[in-house]
Amino acid sequence: MELLSNLGLGLSVALGWQNLIYCFIGCFLGTLVGVLPGIGPVATVAMLLPFTFGLGPTPALIMLAGIYYGAQYGGSTTAILVNIPGESSSVVTTLDGHQMARQGRAGPALGIAAIGSFAAGCIATVVIALFAPPLAELALKFSPAEYFSLMVFGLVAAIVLARGSLIKALAMVCLGLLLGMIGTDVNSGAIRFAFGQPELADGLGFVAIAMAFFGMADVVMNLEQPEQSGVYTSHIGSVLPTLDDLKTSFWSIVRGTALGSILGILPGGGALLASFAAYMFEKKVARHPRRFGEGDIRGVAAPESANNAGAQTSFIPMLTLGIPSNPTMALMIGAMMIQGIAPGPQVMTDRPELFWGLIASMWLGNLMLLVLNLPLVGLWVRLLKVPYRLLFPSIFVFCCIGVYTVDTKIFDVYELAALTAVGYLLIKLDCEPAPLILGFVLGPLMEENLRRAMMIAQGDASVFFSRPISAGFLIAAVILLAAIAAPTLRAKREEVLQE
Amino acid sequence: MRIRSPKDFWSGLVFIAIAVAFMALAARYRLGTAEKMGPGFFPIMIGVVQAGLGAILLGRSFVLDGPPLERMRLPPLAITVVAVVLFGIALSWLGLAAAIAALVIVGAYADRSSRLVESIALAAALIFFSVAMFVWVLGLPLQVWPDWWT
Numbered sequence: 001m002e003l004l005s006n007l008g009l010g011l012s013v014a015l016g017w018q019n020l021i022y023c024f025i026g027c028f029l030g031t032l033v034g035v036l037p038g039i040g041p042v043a044t045v046a047m048l049l050p051f052t053f054g055l056g057p058t059p060a061l062i063m064l065a066g067i068y069y070g071a072q073y074g075g076s077t078t079a080i081l082v083n084i085p086g087e088s089s090s091v092v093t094t095l096d097g098h099q100m101a102r103q104g105r106a107g108p109a110l111g112i113a114a115i116g117s118f119a120a121g122c123i124a125t126v127v128i129a130l131f132a133p134p135l136a137e138l139a140l141k142f143s144p145a146e147y148f149s150l151m152v153f154g155l156v157a158a159i160v161l162a163r164g165s166l167i168k169a170l171a172m173v174c175l176g177l178l179l180g181m182i183g184t185d186v187n188s189g190a191i192r193f194a195f196g197q198p199e200l201a202d203g204l205g206f207v208a209i210a211m212a213f214f215g216m217a218d219v220v221m222n223l224e225q226p227e228q229s230g231v232y233t234s235h236i237g238s239v240l241p242t243l244d245d246l247k248t249s250f251w252s253i254v255r256g257t258a259l260g261s262i263l264g265i266l267p268g269g270g271a272l273l274a275s276f277a278a279y280m281f282e283k284k285v286a287r288h289p290r291r292f293g294e295g296d297i298r299g300v301a302a303p304e305s306a307n308n309a310g311a312q313t314s315f316i317p318m319l320t321l322g323i324p325s326n327p328t329m330a331l332m333i334g335a336m337m338i339q340g341i342a343p344g345p346q347v348m349t350d351r352p353e354l355f356w357g358l359i360a361s362m363w364l365g366n367l368m369l370l371v372l373n374l375p376l377v378g379l380w381v382r383l384l385k386v387p388y389r390l391l392f393p394s395i396f397v398f399c400c401i402g403v404y405t406v407d408t409k410i411f412d413v414y415e416l417a418a419l420t421a422v423g424y425l426l427i428k429l430d431c432e433p434a435p436l437i438l439g440f441v442l443g444p445l446m447e448e449n450l451r452r453a454m455m456i457a458q459g460d461a462s463v464f465f466s467r468p469i470s471a472g473f474l475i476a477a478v479i480l481l482a483a484i485a486a487p488t489l490r491a492k493r494e495e496v497l498q499e
Numbered sequence: 500m501r502i503r504s505p506k507d508f509w510s511g512l513v514f515i516a517i518a519v520a521f522m523a524l525a526a527r528y529r530l531g532t533a534e535k536m537g538p539g540f541f542p543i544m545i546g547v548v549q550a551g552l553g554a555i556l557l558g559r560s561f562v563l564d565g566p567p568l569e570r571m572r573l574p575p576l577a578i579t580v581v582a583v584v585l586f587g588i589a590l591s592w593l594g595l596a597a598a599i600a601a602l603v604i605v606g607a608y609a610d611r612s613s614r615l616v617e618s619i620a621l622a623a624a625l626i627f628f629s630v631a632m633f634v635w636v637l638g639l640p641l642q643v644w645p646d647w648w649t
Contacts, residue, residue: 388610
């Protein structure tokens with residue numbers, strides 16, 4: 001019954017007028033960036049982060065969370081109506097969703113996406129409430145050695161998320177760790193890698209890095225390519241699915257939610273992985289898999305439920321362990337640190353109002369999103385007609401003002417300009433920025449735990465293998481690395497042999 | 500020896516160069532021992548790993564085939580970087596309004612289809628919105644107009 005009293009506390013926090021308003025703003029903005037292709041939740045969270053400093057930690061996190069899961073709703077609208085994924089996590093929704101729209105069934109497709117997302121969001125909220133407390137309790141017993149190994153595992157697992165080369169992703173993690181070391185070393189007070197610049201003594205701003213890599217560099221990449229023009233479907237009709245639609249997709253929603261919830265908890269998981277896996281799984285278990293790709297409603301219901309469930313359960317490792325599983329979570333951790341809260345298992349016991357308030361707000365947010373998405377879908381569609389040449393200068397403005405207001409330092413603006421160029425070059429070389437930002441956020445924590453663990457063990461590195469939990473994390477990391485490396489190795493070898 | 504995967508080749512070089520630069524700087528900090536690590540220990544440790552990964556990429560680029568480098572169109576990047584720098588300069592001397600105007604009007608040229616009249620109108624709208632939102636509503640410490648103006 002502790003659960004109920006905890007959720008009661010959470011609801012009382014989330015229903016406060018201030019938190020309600022910020023939850024709504026978050027969901028609204030999330031839907032907006034979800035609908036608009038070319039701008040994602042990571043960039044939006046980074047842009048809004050500086051403006052949340054004046055708020056308390058609870059409304060700030062509630063709003064930023066709303067952006068992430070709200071974007072999962074909005075992404076499906078663009079996918080179905082325009083055949084362009086509004087978010088990367090709604091790529092698979094284009095397959096069947098847009099086919100449905102072309103058959104004149106855009107309304108039910110949008111409806112089932114929203115209903116599936118809502119159901120998944122509600123269930124995922126309960127999953128968080130059930131699983132987070134025991135996990136946090138376990139994590140409270142961790143010593144620095146376990147923490148270090150956990151972070152190694154978390155970073156390795158997060159590489160699953162990166163497209164492309166494993167080695168490049170690992171190198172990007174290292175680069176993130178190195179960049180994270182710029183500034184004052186907490187242990188010795190020495191200032192590292194600052195080139196005598198007093199502005200660099202506090203380190204590189206992670207807001208600047210996130211905006212440069214996920215906002216500015218992304219815009220530049222988009223500008224190089226000719227504007228994508230989709231096929232607009234103007235006729236939407238009733239968004240209510242028929243009883244038959246609901247019956248067909250009921251189990252798809254259940255399966256999608258289950259799969260999404262599990263994949264969201266894993267480090268490296270989240271909305272993107274969940275939606276792909278759910279679509280594949282649905283195709284496997286379906287009795288008539290050939291109908292997939294031709295407007296099967298199950299092909300919309302499953303991935304849309306999964307991406308929402310995954311988006312929400314990916315908060316579990318962030319809230320209980322302080323480990324980000326994807327770039328958005330890395331930004332949330334940054335937001336907590338700026339608010340003066342050390343992320344980790346103690347958050348739940350020290351700040352129950354923050355933890356349970358955030359969870360309860362997710363449920364309320366899902367309710368708001370249902371209202372925002374179903375009746376207002378026509379409004380969002382009109383937004384899609386805003387041309388990119390008006391959109392991208394606005395992104396520039398928000399990024400620049402945002403990065404400046406973090407510390408009101410002009411230097412940070414120049415930092416943004418330089419990092420934009422770096423980010424662009426790295427993306428051009430097929431180096432995904434996601435692992436870098438995770439390494440950047442975890443770097444200082446990792447170094448501190450390594451130092452502490454080694455000090456306690458008196459310089460004996462075997463401590464990481466003699467403690468069972470720590471050894472378990474490291475072994476899991478090695479197995480994962482081998483598992484990811486093996487198929488690519490095999491594929492590469494075949495390529496070579498074919499010549 | 501022929502480079503068969505240019506993207507691997509160049510990214511390998513970039514990773515090695517950055518790792519070496521960090522290690523060279525870190526060598527000037529106290530290394531310490533495994534028990535009592537100095538500020539130089541962790542950077543060198545990670546630097547070695549990154550340089551190793553870079554070397555693998557470099558070596559691999561001579562063995563495995565990879566996609567060619569995409570042609571880089573420099574103007575969008577260059578204009579974006581210049582616009583952001585102009586924003587910084589204008590903000591410190593002329594205030595927020597001028598900074599936004601510079602950023603939007605210059606930055607808009609990153610897209611070839613932009614039109615001057617349109618970007619001036621957009622700049623005006625964004626100045627109004629930003630001042631209303633960030634200065635009036637959120638009360639952020641931003642100077643809107645230059646000193647001599649007010």
